[in-house]
Amino acid sequence: MKKVALLFGLLFLTIGATNAQTFRGLDKTPMDMAYYPDDYAHDRKFAPAKIGTDKAMVRVTYNRPFKNGREIFGKLVPYGKVWRAGANEAPEIKFYQDVTIGGKKVPAGNYALLTIPNEKEWTIILSSDVDQWGAYSYNEALDVVRVNVPVQKAENMLENFSIQFAKKDAKNVVMYMGWDTTAVAVPIAL
Template sequence: MKKSHLLFGLLSLAITTANAQTFRGLDKTPMDMAYYPDDYAHDRKFAPAKIGTDKAMVRITYNRPAKNGRDIFGKLVPYGKVWRAGANEAPEIKFYQDVTIGGKRIKAGNYALLTIPTETEWTLIFSSDLDQWGAYSYNEALDVARVTVPVQKSETAIENFSIQFAKKDAKTATMYMGWDTTMVAIPISL
């Protein structure tokens, strides 16, 4: 009887140990997602009258690093070098419909979004190379489009890198990207 209890105890310990899962700590740069129209996925499910017959235009998934008192552009993010526009993986932008950005037609689909920031303008790079960590494996041959937009200054510092969309008119939205006191506005039209 004692042998069966001991065997049962050892078997239970082995099963518990085999099923134990260790989770790593929380990432310091939380992932975020923005849609245009805003909250499209939520409204499609829970408030369909709010979106009516509108189709989604764009969704972006990205990581939001914090300023944490650091000098950002020109220091942490060097000018003139390819930057992943956030932290960790390069942001993934999904166009649900064909769009035009800066005179460049981009077909519906998923792309990595990279940038080359300078003091006066950013070059946005839409790349077919998805699932890349940072911009370390950036390959210019996989560019789908490049668009240049002017830099704007934010009146207040933006603590976490952020991307948001705003409606301009029935067929045009603006994607805003900002961090610290630097912003860019990217018009996107159908």
């Protein structure tokens, strides 16, 4: 009986090995996530005292392309054209509560985060068309909000496109987006 069980066990392992999942290689532009409050999901589970009674305000999921010695804005990312603010899929921004961006009300929910970079200012676009690859299927009719923000020079050169949030005061945060030597600051208020 033991021999039969051993035989079936080996047969199962052999069949399982021939049907094993193979994984494709790593993406060249890793996915990242930024929260406000910072590390909210982690701290909610493992360090609740750190976030206290704060509720999540916003989360962005995006892909981080590399500079790799390339000229970024005006060349790789053309001025005056809709850009997905990263690589691959358009970033998805989730507001956990109603907010105001640049004086415009935005209901809680999920949106695609797109931009139109220019030399002196960027247009920040929140679109209801989530789950789109890049900005190739961009449809202006699906815009929920558009705001313009001035371009700033980044304090340090950023090799990867990055998004971070910083607290301004009890009801205001800033979403920073930057790459290479360019940065923009998007004000978000409760």
